[in-house]
Amino acid sequence: KPVIRQMARDLGVHHEALRNWIRQDEADRGERDDRLTTAEKEELAALRKENAELRRSCEILKAASVESTGQRNRASSLSAGVSKSRVCRGRVFNRRAMASRSSWVR
16 A cells, blocks of 8 residues: 555555556456446446437427327326325315315215
8 A cells, every 4th residue: 555655646646546546457357346347337328328318309209299199198197187186985086076075075
């Protein structure tokens, strides 16, 4: 460890930066398995970027579908309705129906 500190001083970098570079080189050579190799990091970054692009494309297509049909996706409209409603014995009631029902049930 004192060797790394001296080398870092000679190179004009922080000793932890040099230590991280050494660890990364060891991972790239297959001597360490506790961190990703440089190639794996690059692949992961590319996959994350592709995933974000696909999500954006999917959202654009969903919006275009809603505009062209004038309807929402059945699953999303059901979930939106249920969030504003109550389920009672397997049946869904909206708040207005529940309010009128509670007034005559009492």
